[in-house]
Each structure stands twice: as C-alpha cells, then as structure tokens.
Amino acid sequence: MNGTLAIQAQDLTRTFGSFTAVDHITLEVHGGEIFGFLGANGAGKTTAMRMFTGLLAPSSGTAQVAGHDVYTESEAIKRSIGYMSQRFSLYEDLTSRENIRLYGGIYGLASKEIRSRTEQMLARLGMEDAADLAVRSLPLGWRQKLSFSVALLHRPQIVFLDEPTGGVDPITRRQFWEMIYQAAAGGTTVLVTTHYMDEAEYCDRISIMVAGRIGAMGTPSELKQQYGAETMDEVFVRLVRPTNGGGAA
Amino acid sequence: MTDAVRVEHLSKSFGTTRAVRDVSLSVRTGELFGFIGPDGAGKTTLFRVLATLLLPDAGRAEVLGLDVARDLWALRPRLGYMPGRFSLYPDLSVEENLTFFASVFGTTLEREYQQIEPIYVQLEPFKSRRSGALSGGMKQKLALCCALVHRPDILFLDEPTTGVDAVSRREFWELLARFKESGLTIVVSTPYMDEATRCDRIALMQQGRILAIDTPEGITQAFDRPLIAVRAAQRYESLLALREFPHAHTVYPFGEVLHYTDRRTGLPAEAIGLEVGAFLRGRGVAAVSATRIPASIEDCFMAHLGKAEEAPSA
Numbered sequence: 001m002n003g004t005l006a007i008q009a010q011d012l013t014r015t016f017g018s019f020t021a022v023d024h025i026t027l028e029v030h031g032g033e034i035f036g037f038l039g040a041n042g043a044g045k046t047t048a049m050r051m052f053t054g055l056l057a058p059s060s061g062t063a064q065v066a067g068h069d070v071y072t073e074s075e076a077i078k079r080s081i082g083y084m085s086q087r088f089s090l091y092e093d094l095t096s097r098e099n100i101r102l103y104g105g106i107y108g109l110a111s112k113e114i115r116s117r118t119e120q121m122l123a124r125l126g127m128e129d130a131a132d133l134a135v136r137s138l139p140l141g142w143r144q145k146l147s148f149s150v151a152l153l154h155r156p157q158i159v160f161l162d163e164p165t166g167g168v169d170p171i172t173r174r175q176f177w178e179m180i181y182q183a184a185a186g187g188t189t190v191l192v193t194t195h196y197m198d199e200a201e202y203c204d205r206i207s208i209m210v211a212g213r214i215g216a217m218g219t220p221s222e223l224k225q226q227y228g229a230e231t232m233d234e235v236f237v238r239l240v241r242p243t244n245g246g247g248a249a
Numbered sequence: 250m251t252d253a254v255r256v257e258h259l260s261k262s263f264g265t266t267r268a269v270r271d272v273s274l275s276v277r278t279g280e281l282f283g284f285i286g287p288d289g290a291g292k293t294t295l296f297r298v299l300a301t302l303l304l305p306d307a308g309r310a311e312v313l314g315l316d317v318a319r320d321l322w323a324l325r326p327r328l329g330y331m332p333g334r335f336s337l338y339p340d341l342s343v344e345e346n347l348t349f350f351a352s353v354f355g356t357t358l359e360r361e362y363q364q365i366e367p368i369y370v371q372l373e374p375f376k377s378r379r380s381g382a383l384s385g386g387m388k389q390k391l392a393l394c395c396a397l398v399h400r401p402d403i404l405f406l407d408e409p410t411t412g413v414d415a416v417s418r419r420e421f422w423e424l425l426a427r428f429k430e431s432g433l434t435i436v437v438s439t440p441y442m443d444e445a446t447r448c449d450r451i452a453l454m455q456q457g458r459i460l461a462i463d464t465p466e467g468i469t470q471a472f473d474r475p476l477i478a479v480r481a482a483q484r485y486e487s488l489l490a491l492r493e494f495p496h497a498h499t500v501y502p503f504g505e506v507l508h509y510t511d512r513r514t515g516l517p518a519e520a521i522g523l524e525v526g527a528f529l530r531g532r533g534v535a536a537v538s539a540t541r542i543p544a545s546i547e548d549c550f551m552a553h554l555g556k557a558e559e560a561p562s563a
Contacts, residue, residue: 201504
C-alpha cells in the first residue's frame with residue numbers, strides 16, 4: 001500500500017424516483033489494495049459501481065476516485081481506471097493483437113507505445129503464438145487473462161473487475177488471482193465485485209452491501225470472526241438473510 | 250436397486266471440439282448426483298444427450314431404463330430438464346408459465362400442487378409478476394417449478410445456481426434436498442466446487458472427460474499428501490518465496506492462505522509445517538503459521554488436473 005486513497009466516499013447516495021438504490025455509503029479504499037465489493041442481487045452494488053466509474057452522478061454525498069471528483073471530473077476518472085467484466089471485455093471477432101491495439105487507441109496511447117506494450121503483454125502471457133487468432137477461439141482462461149491485461153494497458157490507478165473468475169477451472173483461476181496480486185503489488189488498486197464468496201476470501205478487505213447500505217466491512221478474517229462463521233459464504237448469508245426473508249424478488 | 254442413468258462410452262463432438270469424450274457412469278435411483286467442472290468441461294452437452302435433445306456420436310445412454318435415442322418419446326414425459334440459460338417465457342407471469350408447462354404435459358397446476366408446493370409457496374407472492382422481471386434467484390426457482398410440474402421421475406438441472414447470489418444458492422440447494430427426500434432422482438451440474446458436498450456422489454469433469462467419480466468424502470479422502478495451510482502477513486511475497494522451497498510440490502493461493510503440498514512422501518505433516526515455517530521466516534516473511542488441514546473438493550480437483558497434465562494425452 002502506498003498510503004494514498006484510491007476511493008474515498010462519504011454518505012454517497014443515489015435515488016431513482018422514490019427508490020434509494022445507494023443509501024449514504026461511506027468507505028475508503030487504499031492505493032494498492034484488493035477490495036471486494038459484495039452484495040446480494042439488487043443490493044445497490046451496480047449503482048455504486050456506476051458512480052465510482054464516473055458513469056452515473058450521485059444524488060448526494062461526496063466521492064473522489066483516483067483523486068477526481070465524481071460530480072465534476074467523470075472524464076478524468078474514466079481515464080484513470082480500467083474495467084473488466086467476465087461477460088464482455090474483448091471483441092471476440094478481433095484477434096488478441098487487434099484488441100490490444102483498439103484499446104490502446106481508445107486510451108490515447110501512441111502507436112509506438114502500443115506496439116511495445118503489445119509485445120511485452122503477449123510475452124508475459126505466453127500468448128505469442130495465439131496473438132493473431134480470433135479471441136473467440138481462445139480458451140476461456142486465456143481470454144480472461146488477456147482481458148485483465150488489456151484493462152491494465154493504459155496503466156490505470158484503479159482497475160474494476162466484475163466477477164472476474166466465474167466458470168474457469170480452479171488452477172486457471174489461481175493463475176488469474178496471482179496476476180491480480182502482482183498488479184496490486186505494483187501499486188494498482190483492484191476493486192472486485194462478485195457473487196462468489198470464496199472469491200471474496202482472496203481480497204485484502206471487503207464490504208458487503210445490504211439494501212443500499214454497507215452492512216459489513218473488514219478483512220475476511222475479521223468478518224468471519226465477527227459473525228462466528230467458518231466461511232465468507234456463511235457471513236454473507238447471516239448478514240443478508242434476515243432482511244431477505246427468503247423471498248426477495 | 251436399479252440405475253436411473255447408465256452412460257457407456259459416450260462421445261459427442263462439435264466440429265473439431267470434442268465436448269464429451271468416452272464418458273461412462275451410472276446414477277442410482279433416488280440419488281442426488283453432481284457434475285462438477287468449469288465451463289467447457291462438457292456438462293451441458295452431456296445433459297442435453299441425457300435429456301434426449303442431442304444424439305451422441307458414439308456410445309449409448311439409458312435414463313430410467315430407456316434408451317435416450319430410441320425411446321425418446323417414452324422418456325420425455327418422465328424427465329424434467331432445466332437448461333442453464335433462463336428459458337421460460339419472460340412476458341408471461343409466474344402463474345402463466347406454470348399453467349403453460351403443466352398443460353404441455355397434459356396436466357394442471359391444481360392436480361400437481363402437492364408435488365410443487367415447497368417451491369410454489371415461495372413463488373406465490375409474485376405469481377402475477379412477469380417472469381422476466383424476477384430476480385435471478387426467483388427465476389431459478391420458477392424454472393425448477395416448471396421442470397417439476399409434470400411430476401417427472403428424474404430431474405436434470407444444468408448449472409441452476411450460476412449467477413445467483415449466495416443466499417439464493419443456499420435456498421435452492423435446500424429445496425433440492427427436500428425434493429430428493431420424496432424419492433426423486435436429481436442430476437445437477439455446477440462450476441462451484443463448494444456445492445459438491447451437497448451431493449450424494451459427484452463426478453469431477455474437465456475438457457469432456459471424467460477425472461473422478463465418488464462420494465464427496467471419498468474424493469477428499471483420496472487426496473494422497475498432507476495438505477498444509479500457510480498463513481503469512483505478506484501473502485503474495487510468501488507465495489513467491491514458497492515456490493522456491495526445494496521440496497515444494499504444489500503451492501496455490503487459497504483465499505487468505507496458501508495451500509502447500511510437499512514433494513517428499515512419508516514425512517509427517519508437523520515436520521513439513523515446521524520446515525516450511527522456518528524457510529519462510531528465513532526469507533523475511535513475518536507471522537507465519539503452517540498447519541495441516543483436510544483437503545477440499547477444490548484441492549482434489551486441482552490434484553486431478555495436475556495428474557491429467559503429467560500423463561501423456563490420448
């Protein structure tokens with residue numbers, strides 16, 4: 001950790017009509033931290049993420065992301081962050097090399113810079129031989145590692161990962177987490193959203209949203225201790241079930 | 250007891266992709282049987298063959314004693330199938346979907362109410378809601394209800410808990426346990442290793458092949474080395490350092506800890522733990538503890554993957 005704050009939110013709130021999707025959340029994410037941002041379906045996670053990534057203006061409260069104000073500097077935020085979703089990050093009809101060039105262009109990197117970073121990235125991933133194959137034809141694990149690397153191409157301060165390792169085999173999944181550790185060790189802040197509580201156990205700290213609020217926050221060990229639970233899954237269920245009543249739609 | 254499913258040397262390819270490769274197994278009547286594996290393991294293809302929706306290229310399969318290719322019309326009314334993708338009518342309400350699926354099988358909601366009651370009571374508050382507007386967890390419950398409404402003897406559920414939050418997943422497995430008690434045979438697939446212990450028996454699958462079939466306990470007891478959980482203040486540094494320990498067999502990050510196995514066999518776990526701790530402290534890693542833990546299904550899956558890679562590929 002380098003001591004600076006990557007995300008700082010105070011009473012951040014977003015309403016849609018009479019519905020309060022995010023209700024006065026306050027949190028700090030440190031530079032170089034791996035932060036798990038969890039919550040049940042409909043708890044407000046996506047709305048909060050859209051505010052953090054500069055895509056949605058808050059209704060009230062304050063937040064700085066990578067030192068930029070979410071109300072007035074959303075364009076600067078977008079340039080300071082990377083984003084990877086399991087569902088969509090790469091253009092499947094393009095090759096690996098074309099995808100890297102496309103994203104490099106979008107983030108305004110010089111052609112020379114794109115070329116050198118492309119070769120470095122392909123070498124690091126051991127994907128030189130597959131560089132000119134359509135992304136669609138690559139195994140899922142390779143696609144995920146490539147899309148994570150592409151999300152880091154412009155060397156963002158913060159990278160947002162949306163359910164990054166769903167569906168991959170357990171060894172590939174661990175290789176992916178090692179890439180995340182490596183990025184964090186290099187000072188990049190990593191914010192992970194996921195449904196899967198065992199994925200949460202890889203994070204330095206996590207928060208769990210319940211009905212628009214932050215219901216719990218801490219390291220995985222702290223939360224397990226606090227809730228007298230063996231696993232994060234149990235912590236989650238104990239936190240969410242009382243308000244859920246078994247039938248939230 | 251007769252087998253509810255018998256699969257013999259079944260293979261299915263799509264172009265050059267060998268989705269299912271020479272799979273043989275059986276599922277007993279009344280069993281809750283799980284296929285555990287990542288995307289691309291062949292689970293969906295195998296389920297489609299068993300649900301009479303795809304013909305195998307080679308080998309054969311019987312469900313409830315009926316051949317999936319030859320006897321499909323006799324078999325279809327007796328099986329329930331829930332595909333991985335939500336495949337109900339999103340513009341119809343909860344109740345309309347159920348009524349429709351009942352009518353397709355020549356029955357009514359009222360006549361089958363007893364069978365579906367445990368799940369219908371959870372859906373009832375939303376019965377007039379469009380099914381497309383339900384949460385992920387409720388969609389899965391509705392799909393399960395529709396797959397059960399004609400009172401099948403066997404149920405195939407393809408990744409019913411993918412994309413669903415932890416609370417809804419747990420509720421879904423609790424429902425399956427109740428249906429199992431009524432004698433229903435349930436075959437389910439999942440990419441989540443932690444769900445394996447909910448099943449009577451499981452098959453671990455990867456790239457079209459079965460790596461192992463056993464009870465969850467049988468799978469974990471077959472793990473053939475002491476497994477050491479290493480906890481240290483600096484997780485990433487300790488991971489890199491431990492990989493350099495000359496006796497390291499496997500070192501994997503596992504949530505907050507590292508899972509370590511030693512290359513040497515026959516050493517007691519305590520001795521390994523002490524050596525590992527001393528080695529890491531020597532590398533400047535602070536606050537190290539190294540204790541033996543039982544292997545989980547995920548540890549076993551990785552051990553099988555490792556062995557599959559070492560063996561010459563066919």
